[in-house]
Amino acid sequence: MNSTINQDSINKALWAACDTFRGTISADTYKDYILTMLFLKYISDVWQDHYEGYKAEYGDEPELIDEMMKNERFVLPQSASFYTLYEQRHEPGNGERIDQALHAIEEANGTKLKDAGKSVFQDISFNTDRLGEEKQKNIILRHLLEDFAKPDLNLKPSRVGTLDVIGNAYEYLIKNFAASGGQKAGEFYTPPEVSELLAELLSPKPGESICDPACGSGSLLMKCGRKVVEHHGSKEYALYGQEAIGSTWSLAKMNMFLHGEDNHKIEWGDTIRNPKLLDQNGDLMLFDVVTANPPFSLDKWGHDEAENDRFSRFRRGIPPKTRGDYAFVLHMIETLKPGSGRMGVVVPHGVLFRGASEGRIRQKLIEENLLEAVIGLPEKLFYGTGIPAAILMFRKNKSDNSVLFIDASREFKSGKNQNQLTQENIDKIVSVFRAGRSEDKYSHLASLDEIKANDFNLNIPRYVDTFExxxxxxxxxxxxxxxxxxxxxxxxxxxxxxxxxxxxxxxx
Structure with missing residues (x-):
């Protein structure tokens, strides 16, 4: 099977593999088993594909081929290959063998799968009583290995192409678990077309640093990096991220590993309470590009500690106790480089008009001339919430004091449960944003005086008249x-x- 595979086929095969666990452990737990096995299968297929390529070129010369394989981007010990595990699936000890394989992969690849001593696989064990007693566990894991050996999950590079297999699968599984009530707090992922839009709006350049302080599986970060390759033919960029959920941090590390994004630093921890991306003086690192889709209106975000924040991130005001939207916005603002810093963040619409402390923070950000654009998105773009969102664009060192408002809420491709931005929709938003132009019933370039006259309320209908x-x-x-x-x-x-x-x- 060397025909090109599509993401839909991979997703269906993964969803079928979930049946192996249903009734034994909860959805939010077996997601991690499925994705870890997907990682193991993917690197095994890449390794085997390259090995067979050398074999076709040099003949049956194991020693020569082994030498050639040492030049690969990662190392896969033979005992750790998915295919070795699959061949032994009928023997006792499947859980122990899989755990040993993951450990061997980690050890063989040095720092690529570790960060500050934390192991990518330390939060997952296939040799656990959660899967039942030894006999039951062995049967479940045999079924899992057999699921991943099916033709639809043949993930050779020639079949996968440029697909972000782990990131897309993660998003698909989160979507389905959210729909069936298995959603974990905070795991609203960024749909690929919204990542595409943010990356185009921010337009990263060679030599720049790119940060996502709520990076999830890392897909938005990698999309920004790929724009540097796509538009400038360069891989000179550095990716930085932080993720609060341990298992999701692991997925981000796996994702970077799979895509050869070696120039990255992904930290595990709470960005607001304990930012980890610090310089040698212990201050917040500064970046050229900062982007995120933080959890909407996060409760218990760290309000009590904010007043004594040692980084002075909340000097413009402390966000409400039960809505952390501006906590992320203020953190991101503080991490922008003075000259080149620019930022795009996804927020719920309440951020545009809510009063009290949020209103005061919003006013100060506008008066400091940091806000560049407000872009209204269609409803039902994000799984887990049907509410429409907006993108706020900020820039240090702005050349004028106006703010562009774009109402893109009515332009989308309608789906059964979810709406989608088409490439045409994305191109229009990017074109209008770059030109900074007003367009009837779509966009309006507002002066600071106009915004002030509206009491610093950024609600888009106040500026873009869409009345027909x-x-x-x-x-x-x-x-x-x-x-x-x-x-x-x-x-x-x-x-x-x-x-x-x-x-x-x-x-x-």
Whole structure:
């Protein structure tokens, strides 16, 4: 099977593999088993594909091929290959063998799968009593190995192409678990087309540093990096991220590993309470590009510690105790480089108009001339929430004091449960943003005075008038149509009465 595979086929095969665990452990737990096995299968297929390529080129020369394989981007010990585990699947000890394979991969690849001593696989064990007693566990894991050996999960590079297998699968599984009530707090992922939009709006350049302080599986970060390759033919960029959920941090590390993103630093921890991306002086690192899709209106975000924040991130005001949106915005603002720093963040619409402390923070950010654009997105773009979101664009060292408002809420491809931005929708937003132009019923370039006159309320309808006048009704034409219908109805009733008389239902 060397035909190109599509993500939909991979997703269906993974969802079928989930049946192996259903009824034994909860969805939010077996997601991690499925994705870890996907990682192991993917690197095994890449390794085997390259090995077979050398074998076709040099013949059956194991020692020569082993030497050639030492030049690969990663190391896969033979005992740790998915195919070795698959061959032994009928023997006792599947859980122990899989754990040993993961450990061997980690050890063989040095720092690529570790960060500050934390192991990517330390939060997952296949040799656990959570999967039942030894006999049951062995059977479940045999089924899992057999699921991943099916043709639909043949992940050779020639079949996968440029697909972000781990990131896309993670998003697919989160979406399905969210739909079935298995969603974990905070795991709203960024749909690929929204990542594409953010990356285009931010337009990263060679030599720049890119940071996502709520990076999830790392897909948005990698999308930004790929824009440097796509537009400039360069891989000179550095990716930085932080993720609060341990298992999701592991996925981000695996994702970077799979895509050869070796120039990265992904930290595990709470960005607001304990930012880990610090310079040698212990201050917040500064970046050229900062982007994120933080959890919407996060409760218990760290309000009590904010007043004594040693980084002074909340000097413009402390966000409300139960809504952490501005906590992330303020953190991101503080990490922008003074000259080149620019930022794009996804927020719920309440951030645009809510009052009290949020209103005061918003006013200060506008008065400091940091806000560049407000972009309204369609509803139902994000799984786990149907509410429409907006993108706020900020920039240090702005050349003017205006703010561009774009209402892109009505332009999307409608789906059964979710809406999608098309490439055409994305291109239009990016074009209008780069030109900074007003367009009837779509965008408006507002002056600082205009925003001030609106009490620093950024609600998009205040600036972009999308009102469509109703077509004028010709009352005489309506009256004529009504009289015509009335005459037709009278004629039909007379005809019906004649039929009823013939049938004897009406007396003469």
């Amino acid at each position: 006048e109703e077509e004028e009704i010709d009352l005489m034409a309506v009256r004529a149509e009504r009289l015509k219908l009335k005459a037709e109805l009278a004629e039909l009733e007379q005809e019906m009465e004649g039929y009823l008389k013939e049938l004897g239902y009406v007396a003469d």
